[in-house]
Amino acid sequence: MSKFEYPMLPRSDIIAILNESKIATVYEDNLINPNPDFVSDLYTRLLIHLDSLQEDPGQIEFAALEQLENPDWHRDSVRVMNLYSKIKELVASLECPKKFTLKDLIRPDRDRTERFLGTILNFFLHNPWAINNRAALHNLS
Secondary structure, three states, rough: OOOOOOOOOOHHHHHHHHOOOOOOOOOHHHHHHHOOOHHHHHHHHHHHOOOOOOHHHHHHHHHHOOOOOOHHHHHHHHHHHHHHHHHHHHHOOOOOOOOOOOOHHOOOHHHHHHHHHHHHHHHHHHHHHHHHHHHHHHOOO
């Protein structure tokens, strides 16, 4: 378990960090009125940036879908559940005071989305492991 403590990040800081680090282009309206497509894309980008999606997510989904009788009916569900599992695990490991739920992907709430983004970004900004990896990633750019 992580013993990482972090301050709450204001919306303006979340937007600035995401834009300046080139994780994603985010506008204030994206956080004021988050939608499922936006948050799914943003969480995916954060996981890739933190190297939590090391394997090709499309390959995993394909392998899982092969096991189903009608794979086309389940393609989006498998993708959402894979992302949900990864984000839930990350947020729990950072000891965020809120628990990440499937509803946070399907029907995102402004305050909860900002809380989770702030938690992940604080870890990225202040944790020594993340700082070293961020420097290495920056050197590759």
